[in-house]
Amino acid sequence: MTQTPLVHIENLSVEFPLGRKLLGKPPMLMAVNDVSMDIMPGQFYGLVGESGSGKTTLGLAILRAVPISSGKILFDDSEVSYDISNISQIDLKNYRKLAQLIFQDPYAALSPRMTVRDIIAEPLEVMGLTQNREETDEKVREIAAKCRLNLEHLRRFPHAFSGGQRQRISIARTLVCNPNFVVADESVAALDVSIQADILNLLQSLQDELGLTFMFISHDLSVVAHICDHVAVMYLGTLVESAPTRKLFDNPSHPYTKALLSAIPSLDPDDSGKAQKLEGEIPSPVNPPSGCRFHTRCPLAEDRCRNEVPLWRELSEGHSVACHFTQ
């Protein structure tokens, strides 16, 4: 069975220049370094990592919201296919209807001067997807109902809503143009626990109902474990491990993944998880360590790790890791 991936990424790198230099090249910040991955249609693909690991940049690169330095991104649903790394302006406009983004902070993402109806309708109007106001209104009402917003809500302004409701508005706006690929960047990080569960359940039911493919970016491993069916772990711009959720959590192979898992504070006061604590902090991406980027904090590091970049190897079906030591 060979299924074509919806998003195929090959050796993708994203670099940002730091300031400008009069002569020669300015120093470059390697936000994403040589990343390859496949996202299958209908997948809930999780991307985890600490701040500065490049997970947001990777998400934005797929949406072509940051320039791509090298590598390839192919988008292919059954009807159209685009080469995102080399896309024309017209194709890019069409691509935007298919690939959308949900933001992190529902307080910053909604204009305080627009009613909820106008906020949700704006993508339709900008992209010219509807012919007249009646059609727009109908689409807005339809998606609002799916996101559990009622007609009364549509007339109000965002300030009248709580965090959870705002995130539902934000999701409705993302889905109104009927995309099939959605990047959700830390979409529950700003919400309280009791509301977070509600939004996660909503995303899951919307995926079933509308047949969406999600890339879910988060720093919270327990959230990712619950909602995603495949998880990729990033560290300092590189992928360190990628596996179906169950395999990753039952059998983490990369020392960084192991450390991340044991760093989550356990709900059981008697389980202090002291075994695997990491020393030190994430190094600067301007001047990343040589060889394996994790060697400065890795409990297993040897000379080889300092000199040689570990290869991306497949351990079992769908489970790949970049480490010299894992078998």
Add this chain to the structure above:
Amino acid sequence: MSILSVQNLDVLFNTDDGIITAVENVSFEIKEGEVLGLVGESGSGKSVTAKSLMQLNPSNTIYGEKSSILLKNDAEELDVLSMKSAKDLVVVRGGSISMIFQEPMASFAPAITIGNQMVEQLLIHTSLSKRESSELSVEMLERVGINEPGKRFFQYAFELSGGMRQRAMIAMALSTKPKVLIADEPTTALDVTIQAQVLDLMKDLVSEFGMAILFITHDLGVIAQVADRVSVMYLGRIVESGPVREVLNTPAHPYTKGLLNALPKLDALDDPLTPIPGDIPSPLERPSGCVFHTRCPEAIADRCDASIPSQTEFAHRHTASCFAIENVSEAT
């Protein structure tokens, strides 16, 4: 013996929209060397409670008449709420009570070196000379695990990483040897691997310095790891408190149960997440009776919305305010 005793604390804010109740009838005590965790979601009044201990709330704050905050400072007992001027409060603010804030970048002055900020507060609160203060500060920076403390002493907050800044904040808070340390979401802005380091450090420091800690967080996992006792707050009221094991393993109040059910757990990936229905009510539309009745699955009509349940001690030192629990303990 308890160092800090808070009784019947009411905190109200006088705003343009009317008087808002932020904290209502909150009582707790903390002993020497004890960590009390205060958990709650945004708007539950946990930070307001903490700031009341030093009267750091804004000028439109009204404290209840029956409220009292008593603090043991060596031989004397300080009545914090009776202090009116900033001059009186110096003993408390940064002296017997220190505070670690959530966002370390926002709590250090950006244009003054870390060292100067640490020395400044030592000069105010202790009788040390400038030179002794500098030495103590460098020593404290080293104690919290900062490399090259002598160099960091002369650096500014922006030159330090997030984890390092929070360590410096802890060093600064502890250098005056406070009786009570308030930690307001001290690890929320940090990555998990750094959070684990900072939590370990704080646990070591409690046993070394033996002060009382009020640890505020929204993360029940963090509470499980650091606190001895925990109080759960919802809309300005403590709904349940008790030893951390009992509260997390056998939660009694429907809100505590709801919080635990809504939390994604790594060891139970197949269990569905159960959100608490509805949204947190706005403080302007505070529910009558039990504040949680609007979202409570066990609410009893005409009872929970009419009167406020009292704190019932149903197991040793484990209390909750809920009519459902009152009924059980009356029956037995």
